[in-house]
Amino acid sequence: MAGGTDLAIAVSGEGDGPAAMVGRMRARLVVLVSGAGTNLQALIDACADRSYGATVVAVGADRPGIEGLARAERAGVPTFVTRVADHPARAAWDRALAETVAAFDPDLVVSAGFMKLVGPAFLDRFEGRFINTHPALLPAFAGMHGVQDALDYGVKVTGCTVFMVDAGTDTGPVIAQAAVPVRDDDDVATLHERVKVAERALLVDTVGAMARGGWSVQGRKVKVGR
Ligand code: GRF
Numbered sequence: 001m002a003g004g005t006d007l008a009i010a011v012s013g014e015g016d017g018p019a020a021m022v023g024r025m026r027a028r029l030v031v032l033v034s035g036a037g038t039n040l041q042a043l044i045d046a047c048a049d050r051s052y053g054a055t056v057v058a059v060g061a062d063r064p065g066i067e068g069l070a071r072a073e074r075a076g077v078p079t080f081v082t083r084v085a086d087h088p089a090r091a092a093w094d095r096a097l098a099e100t101v102a103a104f105d106p107d108l109v110v111s112a113g114f115m116k117l118v119g120p121a122f123l124d125r126f127e128g129r130f131i132n133t134h135p136a137l138l139p140a141f142a143g144m145h146g147v148q149d150a151l152d153y154g155v156k157v158t159g160c161t162v163f164m165v166d167a168g169t170d171t172g173p174v175i176a177q178a179a180v181p182v183r184d185d186d187d188v189a190t191l192h193e194r195v196k197v198a199e200r201a202l203l204v205d206t207v208g209a210m211a212r213g214g215w216s217v218q219g220r221k222v223k224v225g226r
Helices: 038-047 067-074 090-102 120-125 146-153 188-213
Strands: 010-014 017-021 027-033 054-061 079-081 108-111 130-134 157-164 174-181 215-218 221-224
Touching (some): 027 067, 027 188, 038 188, 054 067, 054 188, 067 079, 108 188, 146 157, 146 188, 174 188, 174 221
Parallel strands (some): 027 054, 027 108, 054 079, 108 130
Antiparallel strands (some): 010 017, 130 157, 215 221
């Protein structure tokens, strides 16, 4: 699966944040999942077109037996599972996850429904190239229950956010967002499904744009493309 990656990534530290330009034929993606993996599937499907500019070189999970891993296996993408329970402490799990991901030499690490917060070892290693997707318009409704919280609050518009991961919970710089209407008869399942349709499209568009055009992070401002 990995291939067409014959040039090196160049990362320079300008201003108060890193700037990254993927100088490979295709950017190498490692995707982290914990569940159904429909966002992963959208990325795998997009990567089938060489002009997309990226390739999924590995899929990692914090638990075995999930559909996200099965999707990777069906696509012929290498997988790995790094379980917290297999490590003596959370910090050891964090270091092991960082080492395992680093071995695949990713340009971009994508958390796509990965339900674990990583720690300093992982964040330091992948600073400025670790992104996540959240099913709400951050900074509104951060945390595990973004869809439920938006519904409970009574907002008429919610959405999804792709952002750079930092040490907080869903607090990193925003890369891209899309709005989704809330209907009067929505429940969590119907609203989440509508959000996920937008989320998959946003993630695919954003990762592709980053892979093809590079990106820079200056404080809280993320610029994609030149
Ligand atoms: C997405 O809505 C993601 O934002 C949230 O969990 C969902 C994962 O969906 N954290 P999937 O596993 O990609 O289908």
